[in-house]
Amino acid sequence: MTNNEFVKAYAPATVANVCCGFDVLGFALDYPGDEVWARRSNAPGIRITDIKGIGGLSADPAENVIGVVAQKMLTELGITHGLELQLHKGMPVGSGMGSSAASSAAAAFAVNEVLGKPFTTEELVVYAMEGERKASGSAHADNVAPSLLGGFVLIRDYDPLDVVPLGTPVDLYCTIIYPQIELKTSLARSILKKEIPMKKGIRQWGNLAGLMAGLLKGDYGLIGRSLHDEIFEPERSILIPLFKQTKEAALSAGALGCGISGSGPSIFALSATAEQAEEVKLAMQQTYAESGIEIKTYVSKVPEQGARVIEQPILQPVQA
Amino acid sequence: MTNNEFVKAYAPATVANVCCGFDVLGFALDYPGDEVWARRSNAPGIRITDIKGIGGLSADPAENVIGVVAQKMLTELGITHGLELQLHKGMPVGSGMGSSAASSAAAAFAVNEVLGKPFTTEELVVYAMEGERKASGSAHADNVAPSLLGGFVLIRDYDPLDVVPLGTPVDLYCTIIYPQIELKTSLARSILKKEIPMKKGIRQWGNLAGLMAGLLKGDYGLIGRSLHDEIFEPERSILIPLFKQTKEAALSAGALGCGISGSGPSIFALSATAEQAEEVKLAMQQTYAESGIEIKTYVSKVPEQGARVIEQPILQPVQA
CATH class of the missing domain: 3.30.70.890 (GHMP kinase, C-terminal domain)
Structure with a gap:
């Protein structure tokens, strides 16, 4: 990451519920997924300068989940400089495969890299959840957590949040x-x-x-x-x-x-x-x-x- | 086991339910527990010749869980010779620690040894469950399975029976x-x-x-x-x-x-x-x-x- 190049992050689609694990279990796929590109900008605020792969998504950073996630991270850290974001959708929305979660997870991951990794990947879950809150009204973690962490992830509880990465059998x-x-x-x-x-x-x-x-x-x-x-x-x-x-x-x-x-x-x-x-x-x-x-x-x-x-x-x- | 000596088997108390595992989870203790002594007898039928450690238990093999378990095993195998059994209770009844299960498991284990191990320990679970049916009217497995198998045991399902031994953390x-x-x-x-x-x-x-x-x-x-x-x-x-x-x-x-x-x-x-x-x-x-x-x-x-x-x-x- 030199010369103000974009950091490019990829986050995959996910399957939540997994039959008997309603509301508590999810797992990651390798493909499809979304990319978020992020770089620091000297102008304050967040700008979404490109959305590829799908039509109809707002470029308003207060309306698009990637802007919401990024803003939450900046606010939490008290950072005043701006960010430029691009979203490359690689999966359909409304499919039940965690489309908003993949965008949110990719945004959290990319922004964390740009900011010099102030958070561990597990700590990014709560920020990516803000994208879910924006998309569905409910800050659930059963898609964003596996999209960030891979494998299967248990959300044991929300109060307080208890995210348990489970890994995955070698061949599944x-x-x-x-x-x-x-x-x-x-x-x-x-x-x-x-x-x-x-x-x-x-x-x-x-x-x-x-x-x-x-x-x-x-x-x-x-x-x-x-x-x-x-x-x-x-x-x-x-x-x-x-x-x-x-x-x-x-x-x-x-x-x-x-x-x-x-x-x-x-x-x-x-x-x-x-x-x-x-x-x-x-x-x-x-x-x-x-x-x-x-x-x-x-x-x-x-x-x-x-x-x-x-x-x-x-x-x-x-x-x- | 020579000269028609008693085989002595010990089976421990158990904790079923384990908070969130209602009706599906149980674990074994090392102590307390029950002993069942068993040996082959030439006379047909099952006789319970001694009950130590507790009063009030029937020595009628059709009424005591150890007789019920032993009879089920003999019947299943088509064995016509008899068995002599003794029960040494090492734990109180009605305590919620799987007292009838410990007796049933010890009986199944001892009889299996006397008969030359026709069953694996896992296969003994269904016979020990007959003791639970006698004791409580319900052939549940969440005490007898851990008493037989040790550690924690999941009873995933009863139809068909799916018993999953889980072992235990080294120190618990x-x-x-x-x-x-x-x-x-x-x-x-x-x-x-x-x-x-x-x-x-x-x-x-x-x-x-x-x-x-x-x-x-x-x-x-x-x-x-x-x-x-x-x-x-x-x-x-x-x-x-x-x-x-x-x-x-x-x-x-x-x-x-x-x-x-x-x-x-x-x-x-x-x-x-x-x-x-x-x-x-x-x-x-x-x-x-x-x-x-x-x-x-x-x-x-x-x-x-x-x-x-x-x-x-x-x-x-x-x-x-």
């Missing part, structure tokens, strides 16, 4: 299919019941405990047996056309488990090998083949690393 | 205080609400996931932060005199966490060192000092091993 691959329908997070949340039958609660936390043990011990059979959600998925999946058929197709093709990514509409499946994940992708695609619904698909390793500095842009930005 | 010590009041498991269960508020459910599984990560990573701070139960403990603890004061005393004395053992009335606390566990014991005892309630206390390492064959009796049987 995620297939995502994004049926391009509009599904508001607020609707996906509003249809959930406010009370859980005790028996279902016990099954849910048995499965989450099993998933935790499976992930930490690298026990793929246990991961597969634990990837269930009998509470939220039955309520939410009715909002996603062909969910049931797609899940059945993924499991028949050998996926360890399958569920709704975040609040949807994307559907994720986990597999133990890259080849399996590709086969699962074909099977999931097939269910939408004659539906008339446009889809995007992604296959990615679950990486150890999340947000990072890149030397060269790595994105081929998608046009949504 | 449990203090138990048993206030000798009568508390029926059926009452302790009947007062529980059948519905859980979603927010409390999410906190509960966040804590259970944190406890799992803490145990598997040996992170004592995380174990401590996760040992909470905001759902069942508030409802159940009203049945245990001085619970709140005892828990506060344990935490003030440095325990990682504290909660109800099983369905009570015993209270357990976990500590990172043996010295701490002894200090916690003194603090917990103090709360009952002038209450007029008789107590028993135990301090035990959480052991890697559960049920085992012993050469010599190790119990100093308590009189309840």
Whole structure:
């Protein structure tokens, strides 16, 4: 970082909830993701000078999550000089893959580098959460934390915030299919019941405990047996056309488990090998083949690393 | 095992539920526990020829859990010869420390040895569960599994049974205080609400996931932060005199966490060192000092091993 060059940071898409881990668990993908470029400017204030890859996002730093995250960091540190930011979107918004989180995480990471790393990556989570507050009204961490930290991340509690990085089994691959329908997070949340039958609660936390043990011990059979959600998925999946058929197709093709990514509409499946994940992708695609619904698909390793500095842009930005 | 000598097996007390792990988690103690002695007899059928350490238990093999467990194993294997059994109780019944489970586990372990080990220790869980069915009407596994397998054990599911041994952090010590009041498991269960508020459910599984990560990573701070139960403990603890004061005393004395053992009335606390566990014991005892309630206390390492064959009796049987 010399001569006032841009620092370029990349932060990946994420899958929150992960079946039985509703509101407490998320994991990172390697791809897709967003880039944020940042450099110091002598003029005070934050300017967003370019947004690539997607239309319709505000360049007003008070309205775009990357500006909100950057401003929070400057304010916290009492820094008065300005920043110039650019956002290169590499993923669609409203997909349930943590699009606003990837932008927020990349912004936090890039700005931290420009400022000489005053924060550890874990400490950046609270700043990236401000982007989520801006985007959804709720400063949740289950997308920004894995986008920053990589692997699986548990958000044990918010009061105070307790973020537990879990890493990931060496070989774990995620297939995502994004049926391009509009599904508001607020609707996906509003249809959930406010009370859980005790028996279902016990099954849910048995499965989450099993998933935790499976992930930490690298026990793929246990991961597969634990990837269930009998509470939220039955309520939410009715909002996603062909969910049931797609899940059945993924499991028949050998996926360890399958569920709704975040609040949807994307559907994720986990597999133990890259080849399996590709086969699962074909099977999931097939269910939408004659539906008339446009889809995007992604296959990615679950990486150890999340947000990072890149030397060269790595994105081929998608046009949504 | 020659000349038709008794095989002597020991199985320890256990703590089920473990705060946030209601109905799915349990761990073993090293002490107290029960012994079952078993040997082959030429006469058919099962005879219980001695019960030491406690009064009031039936010697009818159809009524005592050790006879029920042994009979289930003989029936499953199609074995027609008989067995002679002796039970040496080393722990009180009705304490919430898995007394019937310890007897059932010791019986399953001893009989398996006499029969030439047709089953693995994990396979013995389903037979020991028959003792629980006899004792409580419910064939639960969250006491018998850790009593057999040692350390912490997750019961992920019952349909089909999925028992996940978790081991234990190298140094973890449990203090138990048993206030000798009568508390029926059926009452302790009947007062529980059948519905859980979603927010409390999410906190509960966040804590259970944190406890799992803490145990598997040996992170004592995380174990401590996760040992909470905001759902069942508030409802159940009203049945245990001085619970709140005892828990506060344990935490003030440095325990990682504290909660109800099983369905009570015993209270357990976990500590990172043996010295701490002894200090916690003194603090917990103090709360009952002038209450007029008789107590028993135990301090035990959480052991890697559960049920085992012993050469010599190790119990100093308590009189309840």
